[in-house]
Amino acid sequence: VGVLKAVILSINPEAAIFDISHDVSAQGVEEGAFVLAQAIPYLPRGATCIAVVDPGVGTARRGIALRTPLATFVGPDNGLLSAALDPRGPGGAEPGVAATMPLPKGCEAVELLNSEYLLRPVSNTFHGRDIFAPVGAHLSLGRPLSSFGPAVHSLDAFPPWRARRRDDGTLVGRVIVVDGFGNLITDVRGEDLPGGRILIRVAGREFEGLQRTFQDGPEFAVYIGSSGFLEIGRRNASAAAALDLDAGASLQVLAVR
Amino acid sequence: VGVLKAVILSINPEAAIFDISHDVSAQGVEEGAFVLAQAIPYLPRGATCIAVVDPGVGTARRGIALRTPLATFVGPDNGLLSAALDPRGPGGAEPGVAATMPLPKGCEAVELLNSEYLLRPVSNTFHGRDIFAPVGAHLSLGRPLSSFGPAVHSLDAFPPWRARRRDDGTLVGRVIVVDGFGNLITDVRGEDLPGGRILIRVAGREFEGLQRTFQDGPEFAVYIGSSGFLEIGRRNASAAAALDLDAGASLQVLAVR
Amino acid sequence: VGVLKAVILSINPEAAIFDISHDVSAQGVEEGAFVLAQAIPYLPRGATCIAVVDPGVGTARRGIALRTPLATFVGPDNGLLSAALDPRGPGGAEPGVAATMPLPKGCEAVELLNSEYLLRPVSNTFHGRDIFAPVGAHLSLGRPLSSFGPAVHSLDAFPPWRARRRDDGTLVGRVIVVDGFGNLITDVRGEDLPGGRILIRVAGREFEGLQRTFQDGPEFAVYIGSSGFLEIGRRNASAAAALDLDAGASLQVLAVR
Numbered sequence: 001v002g003v004l005k006a007v008i009l010s011i012n013p014e015a016a017i018f019d020i021s022h023d024v025s026a027q028g029v030e031e032g033a034f035v036l037a038q039a040i041p042y043l044p045r046g047a048t049c050i051a052v053v054d055p056g057v058g059t060a061r062r063g064i065a066l067r068t069p070l071a072t073f074v075g076p077d078n079g080l081l082s083a084a085l086d087p088r089g090p091g092g093a094e095p096g097v098a099a100t101m102p103l104p105k106g107c108e109a110v111e112l113l114n115s116e117y118l119l120r121p122v123s124n125t126f127h128g129r130d131i132f133a134p135v136g137a138h139l140s141l142g143r144p145l146s147s148f149g150p151a152v153h154s155l156d157a158f159p160p161w162r163a164r165r166r167d168d169g170t171l172v173g174r175v176i177v178v179d180g181f182g183n184l185i186t187d188v189r190g191e192d193l194p195g196g197r198i199l200i201r202v203a204g205r206e207f208e209g210l211q212r213t214f215q216d217g218p219e220f221a222v223y224i225g226s227s228g229f230l231e232i233g234r235r236n237a238s239a240a241a242a243l244d245l246d247a248g249a250s251l252q253v254l255a256v257r
Numbered sequence: 258v259g260v261l262k263a264v265i266l267s268i269n270p271e272a273a274i275f276d277i278s279h280d281v282s283a284q285g286v287e288e289g290a291f292v293l294a295q296a297i298p299y300l301p302r303g304a305t306c307i308a309v310v311d312p313g314v315g316t317a318r319r320g321i322a323l324r325t326p327l328a329t330f331v332g333p334d335n336g337l338l339s340a341a342l343d344p345r346g347p348g349g350a351e352p353g354v355a356a357t358m359p360l361p362k363g364c365e366a367v368e369l370l371n372s373e374y375l376l377r378p379v380s381n382t383f384h385g386r387d388i389f390a391p392v393g394a395h396l397s398l399g400r401p402l403s404s405f406g407p408a409v410h411s412l413d414a415f416p417p418w419r420a421r422r423r424d425d426g427t428l429v430g431r432v433i434v435v436d437g438f439g440n441l442i443t444d445v446r447g448e449d450l451p452g453g454r455i456l457i458r459v460a461g462r463e464f465e466g467l468q469r470t471f472q473d474g475p476e477f478a479v480y481i482g483s484s485g486f487l488e489i490g491r492r493n494a495s496a497a498a499a500l501d502l503d504a505g506a507s508l509q510v511l512a513v514r
Numbered sequence: 515v516g517v518l519k520a521v522i523l524s525i526n527p528e529a530a531i532f533d534i535s536h537d538v539s540a541q542g543v544e545e546g547a548f549v550l551a552q553a554i555p556y557l558p559r560g561a562t563c564i565a566v567v568d569p570g571v572g573t574a575r576r577g578i579a580l581r582t583p584l585a586t587f588v589g590p591d592n593g594l595l596s597a598a599l600d601p602r603g604p605g606g607a608e609p610g611v612a613a614t615m616p617l618p619k620g621c622e623a624v625e626l627l628n629s630e631y632l633l634r635p636v637s638n639t640f641h642g643r644d645i646f647a648p649v650g651a652h653l654s655l656g657r658p659l660s661s662f663g664p665a666v667h668s669l670d671a672f673p674p675w676r677a678r679r680r681d682d683g684t685l686v687g688r689v690i691v692v693d694g695f696g697n698l699i700t701d702v703r704g705e706d707l708p709g710g711r712i713l714i715r716v717a718g719r720e721f722e723g724l725q726r727t728f729q730d731g732p733e734f735a736v737y738i739g740s741s742g743f744l745e746i747g748r749r750n751a752s753a754a755a756a757l758d759l760d761a762g763a764s765l766q767v768l769a770v771r
Contacts, residue, residue, distance in 0.1 A: 002534030006556040009530060013558060016266060017532065018274065020259030026695050027750045042263040042376075042386065044270060055750060058727035119556075124727045126740030129556065181283050213315035213381045226383030236284045236312060273523060275531065277516030299520040299633075299643065301527060438540050470572035470638045483640030493541045493569060 004050065004133040007119065011137035020049070023180060027055045029080050030096055030158050031247055034176045034185075037083035037161075038227045043071050049084075050128070050136040051075035058124035063112040063131050064152060067145050074112075074136045076127070082157040095164075095174060095187075096248070098156040113149035161187040161229070163253070169194060171253040173230070178247060182238020183214055186251060188230035194255035198222075202232065202251035203243045261307065261390040264376065268394035277306070280437060284312045286337050287353055287415050288504055291433045291442075294340035294418075295484045300328050306341075307385070307393040308332035315381035320369040320388050321409060324402050331369075331393045333384070339414040352421075352431060352444075353505070355413040370406035418444040418486070420510070426451060428510040430487070435504060439495020440471055443508060445487035451512035455479075459489065459508035460500040518564065518647040521633065525651035534563070537694060541569045543594050544610055544672050545761055548690045548699075551597035551675075552741045557585050563598075564642070564650040565589035572638035577626040577645050578666060581659050588626075588650045590641070596671040609678075609688060609701075610762070612670040627663035675701040675743070677767070683708060685767040687744070692761060696752020697728055700765060702744035708769035712736075716746065716765035717757045 024032040032053035054076045062077040073084045079098025119130040163173030173188040200207045211221040214233030225231035277296045281289040289310035311333045319334040330341045336355025376387040420430030430445040457464045468478040471490030482488035538546040546567035568590045576591040587598045593612025633644040677687030687702040714721045725735040728747030739745035
């Protein structure tokens with residue numbers, strides 16, 4: 001990470017750099033997309049955002065720069081930049097799997113093929129340093145998107161984070177991220193919850209009712225977190241450790257009859 | 258953390274932001290206060306410092322901004338900002354428990370009730386993003402303290418970090434923080450040590466004498482650390498792991514007869 | 515770390531500070547030198563770099579400032595700053611042991627003895643705060659190197675990172691660093707590999723052939739990493755954990771007959 005900043009400041013000494021997160025799991029592309037999605041509404045307008053969760057580095061996956069009405073993003077085309085597209089748009093049909101989707105209106109993207117702005121020789125394993133950081137730095141100086149390579153019209157994207165509703169009304173969701181406190185953040189949106197009192201089934205346990213915050217339950221607390229999704233937390237402790245759960249775990253939300 | 262910086266830079270693009278620490282335990286309010294206390298003498302004059310160790314987020318605890326002759330602090334009123342007050346002042350009587358104390362002379366504080374400077378809707382669980390970061394950013398732009406809400410005249414504060422002296426002269430102290438090297442930092446002040454050779458009793462073991470640094474002991478080293486408090490370290494290893502101790506552990510310091 | 519930045523910004527409010535790494539093992543002086551060596555080619559020209567991996571703090575080891583044609587370095591004279599010298603130059607004969615070497619041409623260094631630029635009183639255990647950060651900040655303001663103390667003409671340095679070639683052609687190398695993904699970075703240089711197909715012996719196992727990236731092997735992958743050294747990685751997992759290896763472990767590289 002330090003080397004990326006060195007590269008950026010070598011190209012744009014005036015860049016104000018800050019870190020969004022370095023706590024995403026090494027292979028957690030969707031987790032990274034989710035973390036990025038939570039940060040995007042708060043980015044300074046017109047920011048340039050370099051995002052790298054890149055297990056496919058050195059393979060055929062493309063490197064891209066993507067401009068949206070809010071900001072510009074640089075990173076691998078593996079679904080990570082889904083976050084920058086409309087999260088309610090189309091995308092892959094299978095939860096957790098990125099699939100090609102057309103660029104939404106108002107967005108443009110290029111593939112990073114112009115070697116003029118890369119650090120050469122480009123290594124096989126460190127595209128953050130050799131491709132994404134220098135391109136991001138040049139973009140932050142105002143260089144037009146089209147300088148960096150040919151336009152692309154579709155990107156890999158994860159499907160929207162939204163629990164599936166079964167015919168009987170039960171929501172079937174997934175844990176998307178475990179945060180730094182051990183809270184489990186799920187893809188169940190607050191707005192999708194059934195009316196009345198709810199029951200959550202997860203890891204062979206049941207929790208009834210909704211609390212205001214992660215501190216409010218007797219032991220575990222189920223609440224709508226700061227990003228609008230249902231979370232499971234534990235008073236002064238890690239819910240993930242206590243339930244032995246990680247990203248990808250499934251849960252069900254039912255209305256109590 | 259990244260989102261807080263995004264919020265700050267959105268409001269004050271010229272802000273020079275740096276991190277004091279992100280290694281405080283998730284619920285370690287007093288530990289956070291202690292870490293902050295060590296940093297305060299070195300802060301640039303007039304800095305704005307956002308401090309969040311906040312297990313009570315979303316409960317009745319107040320959010321405050323506090324101005325001292327050295328700097329301005331924003332955070333929850335749970336004892337964390339004790340650090341910014343005179344560490345030898347009054348406060349709670351029970352070690353490790355914050356209690357209300359009047360503001361010392363030269364300090365002023367307000368409760369953050371003016372919603373004009375907050376990100377709305379304010380979430381129940383992420384006041385760092387929705388309250389403390391935007392208020393801190395507006396303060397860094399020079400907006401007066403009184404803009405943010407009504408004055409408050411007392412704050413929660415931890416008692417001074419100072420081991421208790423028993424009638425027989427023995428100091429009874431606590432481990433306040435375990436640092437990143439596994440050194441145990443205690444509330445025993447160097448200036449309070451008895452004259453002559455000392456004996457430390459901790460975790461069923463005894464250590465005699467005082468070393469200059471954490472590298473000087475045969476195995477464990479007892480020395481006065483960079484913050485003026487007695488520390489227990491271990492040559493090239495973690496004393497906390499070797500003694501199986503954590504913050505809150507008690508120790509005794511005696512004069513050797 | 516936060517306190518170092520506070521000290522720097524107190525002295526030079528315009529400083530653009532960034533972190534190279536805080537993931538070096540607590541006592542890993544050579545590991546720190548290696549990490550620094552990988553970053554140096556990417557530093558902004560004329561940068562001031564404060565480097566602290568300093569198990570000998572408070573002992574007789576000197577504090578130094580070193581200027582090379584690329585940048586200026588401040589830190590302990592324990593081999594850490596080897597990275598800033600020509601990595602193919604002389605140095606200690608024994609792998610992993612720093613020894614005194616004369617300053618290469620084009621480099622100058624001073625011992626930090628002028629107390630005018632230090633924070634006083636200088637603690638025994640926190641020279642980063644009291645010596646290296648304030649000196650670095652004053653250097654970043656353009657103060658000449660000679661202000662900080664008398665010239666020194668030799669520094670401690672590790673021998674070049676280069677696996678030894680035995681008479682039978684076998685390369686005998688070491689693991690220098692385990693990176694954040696659990697990849698093992700060795701001192702075997704790509705340019706030193708024997709022609710034809712190679713065999714790696716490590717931890718009682720054998721791996722044959724060279725892959726392009728850490729994702730390419732069936733299970734483990736052996737490849738030339740972004741720094742030009744041979745690395746051992748594992749698809750979507752930590753090679754260090756799977757092989758139960760750490761920095762210092764030895765390996766052999768042979769030509770397959």
